[in-house]
Amino acid sequence: MKNIVLIGFRGTGKSTLSQELALRLARMRISTDDLATELCGMSITDFVQEHGWAAFRRIETECIVGLQGKEDYIIDSGGGVVENPDNMRLLAKNGVIVWVHASLEDVVTRLIGNTNDAQRPLLSEGDLRSDITENYTRREPLYKRYADFSVNTSTHTIQECSTAIEQWLVASQKKSDQ
Ligand code: S3P
Numbered sequence: 001m002k003n004i005v006l007i008g009f010r011g012t013g014k015s016t017l018s019q020e021l022a023l024r025l026a027r028m029r030i031s032t033d034d035l036a037t038e039l040c041g042m043s044i045t046d047f048v049q050e051h052g053w054a055a056f057r058r059i060e061t062e063c064i065v066g067l068q069g070k071e072d073y074i075i076d077s078g079g080g081v082v083e084n085p086d087n088m089r090l091l092a093k094n095g096v097i098v099w100v101h102a103s104l105e106d107v108v109t110r111l112i113g114n115t116n117d118a119q120r121p122l123l124s125e126g127d128l129r130s131d132i133t134e135n136y137t138r139r140e141p142l143y144k145r146y147a148d149f150s151v152n153t154s155t156h157t158i159q160e161c162s163t164a165i166e167q168w169l170v171a172s173q174k175k176s177d178q
Helices: 014-025 032-040 044-051 053-066 085-093 104-113 115-119 128-146 158-177
Strands: 003-007 029-031 074-076 095-101 149-152
Touching (some): 003 014, 003 085, 014 158, 032 044, 044 053, 053 085, 095 128, 095 158
Parallel strands (some): 003 074, 003 095, 095 149
């Protein structure tokens, strides 16, 4: 079975949805952020502060290369995975790509309201709100381009999104069996 790879901006609910899917489908879950944290030997925030984003992106790609050959997993990817086309080529080799989408207003509210995220390194110059707006707007077409399927956590609950993904998987399986 192919992996199910969740992509999407920070704060869209990828981690919660990946946990729900792993439970429902009885599959293992891997988070590229967890793998990267291990490889960095420190939190992503500390690593980026010390070494910068380019170094983090190299680590992230190394983690994705390390996932080659894995099957049947739910892969919860970091929001910036779409920044490097090589990442997406590797992930799509043995995975279906699901874009977890949420409205910009919801992402801003969720990230600004979450005290853990105060520690998250900003992606660019400026305050948190403009950082989110700028990167969200720039990345939307990328997520859209790579997605085989998408769910919206602004208009649907995690349970509903999970059900939609399950139904889509069954329908795609039927199609490929025909
Ligand atoms: C990033 C998102 C984070 C993490 C890192 C970079 C990004 O993952 O990989 O801070 O570039 O948007 P989440 O999307 O899981 O928060």
